[in-house]
Amino acid sequence: xTAADTTHFLCTIEDGIATVRLDRPExxxxxxxxxxxxxxxxxxxLVYADDVKAVVFASNGGNFSSGGDVHDIIGPLTRMxxxxxxxxxxxxxxxxxxxxxxxxxxxxxxxxxxxxxGAIIAMASDLRIATPQARVAxxxxxxxxxxxxxxxxxxxxxxxxxxxxxxxxxxxRSMSADEGHAWGFHNRLVGAETLEADARALAAQLVAGxxxxxxxxxxxxxxxxxxxxxxxxxxxxxxxxxCMQTGDFERAYRAFVAKETPVFEGx
Numbered sequence: 143x144t145a146a147d148t149t150h151f152l153c154t155i156e157d158g159i160a161t162v163r164l165d166r167p168e169x170x171x172x173x174x175x176x177x178x179x180x181x182x183x184x185x186x187x188l189v190y191a192d193d194v195k196a197v198v199f200a201s202n203g204g205n206f207s208s209g210g211d212v213h214d215i216i217g218p219l220t221r222m223x224x225x226x227x228x229x230x231x232x233x234x235x236x237x238x239x240x241x242x243x244x245x246x247x248x249x250x251x252x253x254x255x256x257x258x259x260g261a262i263i264a265m266a267s268d269l270r271i272a273t274p275q276a277r278v279a280x281x282x283x284x285x286x287x288x289x290x291x292x293x294x295x296x297x298x299x300x301x302x303x304x305x306x307x308x309x310x311x312x313x314x315r316s317m318s319a320d321e322g323h324a325w326g327f328h329n330r331l332v333g334a335e336t337l338e339a340d341a342r343a344l345a346a347q348l349v350a351g352x353x354x355x356x357x358x359x360x361x362x363x364x365x366x367x368x369x370x371x372x373x374x375x376x377x378x379x380x381x382x383x384x385c386m387q388t389g390d391f392e393r394a395y396r397a398f399v400a401k402e403t404p405v406f407e408g409x
Contacts, residue, residue, distance in 0.1 A: 148184065150177040152202070158195035158349040159342060160188075167203025170255045172211035175218075178234055178259075185240035195353050195408070196345040197246055199267060200338050201253035206276070209258020216285070231291075234259065238292045241266040242364050245357040247348045251341035252276045253334055257316075262292045265301065265327075268360065271341050272328040274319045281314040289314075300367070302327050352390040353408035 147153070152165045162184075164171035188194060210216055219227065241248055241263070250267035257279040264270055264278065272278075280298070282291050289295065289311025299307040302325040310317055322328040332340045348356060358381045366374045385391060390406045397404035 148180060150174065150180045151184075153184070155194060157346065158193065159198060159345045160194045160196075161198045161200050161338075161342070163200040163202040164207050165202060167205065169211070170205040170208035171202050171260070172208045172214070173259050174211050174214045175230075178237060182233065182237040182240050185237065185244045188240075188244040188246055194246060195349040195356075197244075197248045198251055198338070198341045198345050199248060199263060200251045200341065204275075204334070205254035206250070206252045206256035206264065207258075207260025208255050209260050209281070234262075235292050238262060238266045238297075242360075245360060247345070247356055247360060249341050249345055251337050252278070252328070253337055257281050259292065262294060265294065265297055266292075268363075269344065270322075270328050271330055271332055271337065271344065272319050272322060273334040273337050274331055275334060276319045276322065276328070276331075277316040278322055278327065279314060279316040280310050283312060284314040296367075301325075350406065352385075352388070352394075352406045354388050354390065355385050358385055 148162075151162055153160060153162045155161075162181075164173065164177060166172060188197070219230065222230070247269065248267040250264040250270045252264055252270060252272040254273075254275055254277065256264050256272075256276055258281055261278050261280050280289060280291070280294055282289050282294075294311060295307075298311065301307075302310075306325055309315075317325070317327065319328065319331055323331050330340075362374075362378060362381055366377065369377060389409045390404075393406060394404040
């Protein structure tokens with residue numbers, strides 16, 4: 143995978159970390175039909191990209207994303223028939239599925255406005271670091287729609303709880319950074335001046351770990367939502383047995399015996 147492959151969003155790849163960001167800072171980085179589709183395809187391809195071990199979805203110009211572009215998306219949607227509308231909503235949902243199934247940890251670095259589909263992208267990430275200025279809103283009801291968009295009614299309650307999720311999805315109000323941190327949406331709050339560096343530092347920590355193991359962790363976190371406890375325990379037994387066949391497991395053992403820090407290679 144190369145950074146030059148992207149057209150509708152920015153991407154750099156360095157030291158196993160892909161940093162992506164929407165690139166319309168003058169409009170608070172809205173999504174368009176093209177950026178939706180390209181992000182979906184990029185995250186789908188990420189499964190096969192051995193040069194990328196973790197992703198930072200960064201802010202740009204002091205904001206994360208203002209969601210779907212009012213002129214480029216919302217306006218045209220009002221003129222579509224049901225078949226066209228369903229094709230669009232399925233495509234946006236496919237972006238979340240691609241993020242969940244990409245096999246790599248995704249860290250959202252959230253500054254400023256993070257609303258609508260932008261909030262969904264943050265929600266679909268594995269970890270979220272935010273600034274005190276971050277404002278997250280699932281504002282679909284404020285434009286006459288339901289709060290159930292792109293998996294929000296399934297994923298958000300698992301992060302912050304059913305009652306809190308219901309409040310945000312019914313009212314469309316903004317969740318402050320302090321609320322997001324207290325509720326478990328944000329893993330930590332940092333200053334805007336260090337946001338991206340802190341996100342990259344966390345990504346580097348993950349990259350230095352057992353990448354095959356991280357892939358398995360991400361896979362099981364997603365798959366076990368629909369499992370019983372007994373099914374989950376059996377699935378984890380099989381997943382862990384697979385990980386015990388990796389070179390990283392043996393490297394960790396040898397390093398422990400030698401009283402050294404293990405150096406993982408991802409195989």
